[in-house]
Amino acid sequence: MTVKPTTHSSHWGAFTAVLHDDKLVVTPFAGDPDPSPILKNFENALDHKVRIATPMVRRGWLENGPGPDDRRGDDEYIAISWEEAYALVSGELSRVATTHGPESVFGGSYGWSSAGRFHHAQSQVHRFLNTTIGGYVRSVNSYSSGAASVILPHIVGDMNEIARRGVSWEEISEHTDVLLSFGGLALKNSQVASGGLSEHTERGFIDKAAKRGTTFISVSPLESDLPDEARGEWLAIKPGTDAALILALLHVLNANQWSDEDFLARYCVGWDKLVAYLCGAEDGQMRDAQWASEICGISAARIESLAAELYGKRVMISVAHALQRAEHGEQPVWLGLVLSAALGQPGLPGGGYGYALGALGHYGKHHNQVSFPALPQGKNGVKDFIPVARLSDMLLNPGEEFRYNGQTLRYPHIKLAWWAGGNPFHHHQDLARLRRAFNQLDTLIVHEVAWTATARHADIVLPATMTLEREDVGGAPTDRHLFAMQPVAKPFGEAKDDYSIFAELAKRLGREEAFTEGRTAREWLQHLYQQMQEKCEQQNISVPNFEQFWEIGQLQLPQLKDGGRLLRNLRNDPDRYPLPTPSGKIEIFSQTIADFNDADCPGHPVWLEPTQKPDSQNPLYLIANQPATKLHSQLDYGKHSVSQKLDGREICRLHPQDALSRGIKVGDTAIISNSRGAVLASVEISKQIMQGVIQLPTGAWYDPQDARAAHPLCRHGNPNVLTLDVGTSSLAQGCCGQITTVNIARFEDVAPAVRAFEPPVVLYR
The missing domain is CATH 3.40.228.10 (Dimethylsulfoxide Reductase, domain 2)
Known part of the structure; x- marks a missing residue:
């Protein structure tokens, strides 16, 4: 599309990019003293074979209609036109909302799909559901910091x-x-x-x-x-x-x-x-x-x-x-x-x-005096919610009571889930259980760039553009630079950005004006930028107009050095602050927590024995920590991520003594297992890990050898096959995905090839 370098930004760094003769060259932002190698994941991502080129409908859903189906994750797809996709999606949303109410619709998405503040998938899907059907069941908190x-x-x-x-x-x-x-x-x-x-x-x-x-x-x-x-x-x-x-x-x-x-x-x-x-x-x-x-x-x-x-x-x-x-x-x-x-x-x-x-690049930084505004999401008329890590519990146990932050609540009965810009088969636990949970739905609609495991479980898949294929504004409250995210390439195949998809669907539902407010995507960027500009003027901060900003590609905002102010103010004047x-x-x-009367989180901090402790069946701890080669599971097929795998598999690390006692050597394929399933991973041996502990980072795309197995084997090394899907406590119901217990052995058979980046079977009419 272009041979002129364009400015852009990502969750792992700002950069300029140029596409010339179908080769993408990414150059880190000149002001970054320690650029992230994750930027290299963009270099082969635009036209990878795992990208989704056209709207798809799962064969079983098309032939049999909405309803619970065990074939999700193990079915063929049929390519359809956008016109057919819009008709199917708007019709199904109308059916569910009319028959069961908006409280039967779950608005998924986890918010990390793009660094752009407008094309923020979570905000887009929530705004769409609020303005078209009056709301949705939401999730609260995060997998990272739920407790x-x-x-x-x-x-x-x-x-x-x-x-x-x-x-x-x-x-x-x-x-x-x-x-x-x-x-x-x-x-x-x-x-x-x-x-x-x-x-x-x-x-x-x-x-x-x-x-x-x-x-x-x-x-x-x-x-x-x-x-x-x-x-x-x-x-x-x-x-x-x-x-x-x-x-x-x-x-x-x-x-x-x-x-x-x-x-x-x-x-x-x-x-x-x-x-x-x-x-x-x-x-x-x-x-x-x-x-x-x-x-x-x-x-x-x-x-x-x-x-x-x-x-x-x-x-x-x-x-x-x-x-x-x-x-x-x-x-x-x-x-x-x-x-x-x-x-x-x-x-x-x-x-x-x-x-x-x-834990994040935000923390330990100064705050901007003025920040770029977020896209308004409208009013959610549905009061039901779940702690985000209780997704499977909700889908498997509708109507069941659960405790959360001193309240006794009930799981809603969800018929339709809408996911945009997220991959729960990366961040959720006990993936066999998650699959059973998704199979309870009438319909799962997913916007995706590529064939993630979540897309492979969807009934209707709408191909979304990736960040390099659309324009946006990138910025964070703790980053002093604001970037014009200029498109580098044309959309892949028939892919569209989330806003365009939702705007067309809102039109068919008779709610176009409520969703778009009469603005194109570019006009929304100008509108949000103007709001920031007005706040800057109120504080005597001079910034260029939008057209100048877009031409320059970046601007720098003044910051406040007020970190630690909450406790500093308390210490200086506890009566006033x-x-x-x-x-x-x-x-x-x-006293508040004590009055909740939950035994697993009393009124003062205590030591409580975990259930996940090594025993004769599972003698080792498994640490499922964040990956170094990608953000969550994003662009797992990217150049840098793939270069750090071995035999196409994620690498696990274990202590030399643990390896020696099991006859495991560097470069072996190991099978790591417990009662929930098993994964294959390549082996690295290191004294930088405590004896009795295995490290296998998250982020490898789920690749089950048998998608319908009760205890699946993931060929690629996704540790969430093994992790336990329970809440941290009755107080927070957070994610327990960091630690579990397992056994490990050398895999003696011929290891099956990884197929995580092979698209599913697609039929064209």
């Missing part, structure tokens, strides 16, 4: 103020003596951020802090969770036991009179109740270093010396997403804050508590 997003408002008042507006990396590099990170600070995670990320600065700030004298300590089963630049210490811990370790550290602080009692008395409530628990006042069990050592695998002496190293220092405590993506994930999030409070650190420069520091909690203070004990 934290519920517990933090109870104990500190605001999650975003602790995470996205927390203590900045710049401040840490200048003031912090010790950064104790539970779950690490892996740079593979901070290379991505929703809305875009023009400057990857974490590596530089970590290096600066270490050179100044900051001590970095990473508590994790994986040494690789701490960058080399930190020059830090790796404390290997058994997965899922961080809460026990923190309780023991608190016990040591209290026993040695190292806790900051003045801070705890003035700014916190409930310390006395937690101390009673630490000392075993009710049950006789001391939560001391010896007790924790037997649980977490770190010696009692090291636990005691670690507490001593924290005392009297400027300390930053961080807790990664990973810790709360597990059973009782609320507890380490709560305890990280308590540990910081016991040390008297919240509100001090470079001290305090940072939830998810390093109380926290938005019932007490106005940090809640070490929460």
Whole structure:
């Protein structure tokens, strides 16, 4: 389409791109000090064979009509025209909404499909359902931070103020003596951020802090969770036991009179109740270093010396997403804050508590003075919702009661699910169960760029353009650059952007004006940009008009250095700036949570034994962490992602002793299994992983050898075949996908070829 470089942006970095003689050349943004290699995934993505070129309808749905069907995921597709697709989709949505009401429609999508602020698939599908049928059943929270997003408002008042507006990396590099990170600070995670990320600065700030004298300590089963630049210490811990370790550290602080009692008395409530628990006042069990050592695998002496190293220092405590993506994930999030409070650190420069520091490129950054506005989604007239990770529960158990954040709710009866820009077969757990859940639907409609596993389970597939094929504006509240996302290539085949698809469907449903407000996609971009421009003018910030911005390709916005303000304001003036909690203070004990009377999340943080523990059948932990070669499962077929596989499979890592005892060698194909299924993965052996632990990152597209099997074998290495689909607790019902238990063995047979990137059988009429 073009030989002139165009500006563009992605969740993993801004760039310029040029398409010449069908070869795409991507050049990272010149201002990025540490560009992400994930940008290379674009280079072969435009015309890959797995792209979807035309609307498709599943053969079984077309021949038999809507209804539950076990053939989803294992059926042929029939190519149809857009005219046929619009008629089928609008007719089915009308049927379901009229017969069963909008409360029978689930609006899926997970929001990560594009860094563009207008072509944000989640906003588009929600706006469409709100303006055409009056609403939809929604999901709340995220797979990444489902437990934290519920517990933090109870104990500190605001999650975003602790995470996205927390203590900045710049401040840490200048003031912090010790950064104790539970779950690490892996740079593979901070290379991505929703809305875009023009400057990857974490590596530089970590290096600066270490050179100044900051001590970095990473508590994790994986040494690789701490960058080399930190020059830090790796404390290997058994997965899922961080809460026990923190309780023991608190016990040591209290026993040695190292806790900051003045801070705890003035700014916190409930310390006395937690101390009673630490000392075993009710049950006789001391939560001391010896007790924790037997649980977490770190010696009692090291636990005691670690507490001593924290005392009297400027300390930053961080807790990664990973810790709360597990059973009782609320507890380490709560305890990280308590540990910081016991040390008297919240509100001090470079001290305090940072939830998810390093987990996303947003965190630890400064905020823009003015941000680009979001697309309005309209009013949702349906009150029903689910915690996002309870998707299978909802589809399999309509009408069943569930607990969430002190409420007893019921799962709605969903007939139609609409997914745009998301792949739940990447981020959901127990994929055989998820498949059974999707098979209960009357109809599943999916907008997709390529044949993901979710698209292969759809009844109607609408081909969507990828970000390089449409224009948008890329920006995030914590990124000082705003980018014109100029199209690089023409749409693949007959693909259309989500807005165009929804606008045509809204027209057929008689709601075009309500959805489009009379605007084209370009006019929406101009409208949203003008709103930002007006806000800038109110604050005496000069920005070019839209046409000038589009020609230049980028602009820079001023930022505020107000990270950590919530706890800093509390510390400076607790009467004027109380926290938005019932007490106005940090809640070490929460009467609200205690009154919920849920045994799996009591009124103060505790140690609760997980059900997922190694035994004779499944003797090893499996860590299913985020991949380094892609964002979630996006562009898994991309050049960089594929280059880091072996024999086409995802790579698992295990300790040399675990490999030796099983006769497994580097480069072997291994089978990893438990009662839910099995996956094949290529083998890497490393001392950077704790003995007794296997690491297999998420993101490999689900590729079952037998799609209808009760206990599937994934040829490609998707660990969510194995992970447990239960809530973190009755409080948050978050995702438990980080940790499970498995067995591993060398795969002795001829390994079947991976077919994840082979399109399904398509029939043309």
